[in-house]
Amino acid sequence: MKRKLIAAVGVAGMVVSVAACGSDSDKGGKTDASGNKTLTVWVMDGSAPDAWMAEVNKAFEAKHKGVKVKVEKQQWNGIQEKVTTALSEDTPPDVLELGNTQTAGYAVTGGLADLSGDKATLGYDGWNKGMLASNELDGKLYSAPWYAANRVVVYDKAAYKKAGISAPKTRAEWIDGLKKLKAADPKSQPIYLPGQSWYVYAGFLWDEGSDLALKDGDKWKGNLSSAQAVSAMNFYKELQSYSTAPKDKDEATPQQSTDVVPKGGVASWIGLGWEAGGAIDAMKKAGKTADFGYFPIPGKTADKPGSVFFGGSNLAVSERSQNKELAKEWLALAAGKDHMTKYAAATEGALLPNNDAAQFKPAAGSFAEAMALAAPVGKITPVTPGWANVETAPNPIKDYMTKVLKGEDAKAAGEAADKVINERINQK
Structure with missing residues (x-):
């Protein structure tokens, strides 16, 4: 839960152009041996408590029979190159976690789906305004804020x-x-x-x-x-x-x-x-x-x-995802207020959720309490x-x-x- 923030707080490096020619269709896509459609989610090692992730996926799969969520944990070391390559392929991960200082770089390449029309279902109006800034570029929404931390x-x-x-x-x-x-x-x-x-x-x-x-x-x-x-x-x-x-x-x-x-x-x-x-x-x-x-x-x-400074991560949908609409639904569920409230509780206030109303009530005198007090004035780099x-x-x-x-x-x-x-x- 801790070390990942070293990378999330200040990532440097260039990303190469990614061709954006994906389809909005959920037909086809990846299936496993039993014929289930597979929704692939990339998260960084330590970002999501296993029990919390299992609950999100259980709720999603209950709503979408025949769909299985496959979570693949990634390491921060070398992640920029890996994501850049994945976004250029025909079968990229459907949903992926991105460091908040990385997101604009991937958005400008065309590798991320435009979520501007999905604001209402994603819970846009309830997001922490300091976290929100890194998810938008040139007036368009390319990801949802997930979590952050500050000094x-x-x-x-x-x-x-x-x-x-x-x-x-x-x-x-x-x-x-x-x-x-x-x-x-x-x-x-x-x-x-x-x-x-x-x-x-x-x-x-x-x-x-x-x-x-x-x-x-x-x-x-x-x-x-x-x-x-x-x-x-x-x-x-x-x-x-x-x-x-x-x-x-x-x-x-x-x-x-x-x-x-x-x-x-x-x-x-x-x-x-x-x-x-x-x-x-x-x-x-x-x-x-x-x-x-x-x-x-x-x-x-x-x-x-x-x-x-808010160091943290966002959740995005790949432009080339073959399950784009399902990916948006998973994102809305995981980043929604109900599951973010459970996320904050699962991390015991060590990380700030994207919605201020979902904030875990930390112990008096704790680091988490001091961090939460500063959350309303959190910002990110340009x-x-x-x-x-x-x-x-x-x-x-x-x-x-x-x-x-x-x-x-x-x-x-x-x-x-x-x-x-x-x-x-x-x-x-």
Whole structure:
């Protein structure tokens, strides 16, 4: 349930063109030895609890006699190439899970079915608006949101108690708390924040009302030299000044949850649910006991938390599916409110369902509770096929952040980064 989010949160790479000449007919299709029609569903390993998936398929098969659902689990490693190939074949999977930053790239190739006319049956109006954005391109719907996850602040309760502080509600309270943590224990890091945690930075930029890149006519342009981007980066720089983390690395180099936090001396850090779980396990193996608290990344004001990046997955129907209408029905069932409510319960709030009304009521004080509080302000990176090119190493956003943290003027560094973004994001 956890590791898949590493890939879902920030996938880079190009996808090649896929010819779209499928039929809307459900005649023919794949059948097994007993003559049953087979509906093939690709999901990533760990995305769907087995019992939940079995219940969805049982309900679907009960309605469609003679149809069997075949679930094939996939691995994130190499999935882009595998999906690209599958979508170009005559018998692709009928339904498939796609990382939310990948979906636009597959949609533009023509490999995904247009679901715009199926919004009502799919439950479009009830979907979380932050998750919805990655499913649409140029006014058309190509997939349904499935689940997402976002980062929260993880803190050491003992360190916060020693400093006499509690979970902050605003940025100002957050900074004040970091100052008190530093005074209470000068040898400890009030917050561990690597210089290149660009998803965290993106949230600060969204809080300023802007984005990493903006549409400019029929082109896209980088936005890191804007006044909003500079303001966001200056706040990130202020936070990072309370950390001794490397300015030229991200949160995975070294892995903050298993290589840094378990060694001690870290009062707080920003991470995903699987990272919090990994830290707890690593500390246990080292003979230590983790006592973590969690709170949403604070916003500029107390009325709402800070914006966060939604890493997650969507469910799409292949344009070449030979069972397209059945595939749409399966998708409507699996992504519908009833089964998403059961999905949220099955994952115990570790993942956010596509419908806010389906959210599992997490335990008070849990990571899931803090994550759910930030769900209404979740967002994703710019929805354009060219965005994958931007994330390709060397990532210009990471380089920009490091330059500013090492003393370069934020606007000048942003202008240099924007030139790279402009070139990459508009590549065909």
